[in-house]
Amino acid sequence: MAEAALLRTIGLGRRFGGLAAVDAVSIELHVGEIHAVIGTNGAGKSTLVNMISGELAPSAGSVVFAGHDVTRWPQPRRARAGIGRSYQRTTIFGEFSVLENCRLAAQAQAPRPWPFWERAARDTASLAAAAQALDAAGLAEVASRSAGTLSHGAKRQLEIAMCLATAPRVLLLDEPLAGMGAEETGRMLALLTALKPGHAILLVEHDMDAVFKVADRITVMVNGRVIASDGPEQIRIDPLVREAYLGDTHPA
Numbered sequence: 001m002a003e004a005a006l007l008r009t010i011g012l013g014r015r016f017g018g019l020a021a022v023d024a025v026s027i028e029l030h031v032g033e034i035h036a037v038i039g040t041n042g043a044g045k046s047t048l049v050n051m052i053s054g055e056l057a058p059s060a061g062s063v064v065f066a067g068h069d070v071t072r073w074p075q076p077r078r079a080r081a082g083i084g085r086s087y088q089r090t091t092i093f094g095e096f097s098v099l100e101n102c103r104l105a106a107q108a109q110a111p112r113p114w115p116f117w118e119r120a121a122r123d124t125a126s127l128a129a130a131a132q133a134l135d136a137a138g139l140a141e142v143a144s145r146s147a148g149t150l151s152h153g154a155k156r157q158l159e160i161a162m163c164l165a166t167a168p169r170v171l172l173l174d175e176p177l178a179g180m181g182a183e184e185t186g187r188m189l190a191l192l193t194a195l196k197p198g199h200a201i202l203l204v205e206h207d208m209d210a211v212f213k214v215a216d217r218i219t220v221m222v223n224g225r226v227i228a229s230d231g232p233e234q235i236r237i238d239p240l241v242r243e244a245y246l247g248d249t250h251p252a
Helices: 045-053 075-081 098-109 124-136 152-164 182-198 208-214 232-237 239-246
Strands: 007-016 019-025 033-038 060-065 083-086 170-174 200-204 217-222 225-230
Touching: 007 045, 019 045, 019 060, 019 225, 033 045, 033 182, 033 208, 045 075, 045 083, 045 170, 045 200, 075 083, 083 152, 098 124, 098 152, 124 152, 152 170, 152 182, 182 200, 182 208, 208 232, 217 232, 217 239, 225 232, 225 239, 232 239
Parallel strands: 033 200, 033 217, 083 170, 170 200
Antiparallel strands: 007 019, 007 060, 217 225
């Protein structure tokens, strides 16, 4: 019997005036799987992620996480419960060290009042969480470097490390491979594969070669609706998907 989904959306929708940016989308995220969401620009992928993370309220449908209806939970509450995300644009603090970026993320996950004599930067719990996250993301050796001096690929790894520092169970990754070369892409795919056993991962991505290498399941969106959701090989040969998105770029 298949393990129950850790997170699922049920008929999730979002309208902006007369435009249905996302229309009745139902997907499931399971621990140990990378679920990729693909589609052309404007297909509704980022809007879907924003609703799952709590940054945008849906117009219809619901989000269920770990058996709880979290549709009306604000983003900070969802993050503290275990729904983490990265963004299309880099969100690191370039002037801070790599470790400090992660430590701040860990501290935000468990806020508490600070005595005036105690330095937040020396909090052992957040430092330990940050160090563990950097190790998992393969950045332990550059922990003391200024984040702004990292390569583009390493900055994207740092964003995932910052997410990991919040101890998420779900990872929502919005185009983590954007702007990467082949070597950096390979490192990121290896990282996602390593993170898969302990997380349910939703991956929004335009690099189809990477998607077909790493995804366990692929959902294809067109004009806000799901036109197919299946394993990579089934998606590769699906005539609707080939007509709407893949074309002849990825032969069946």
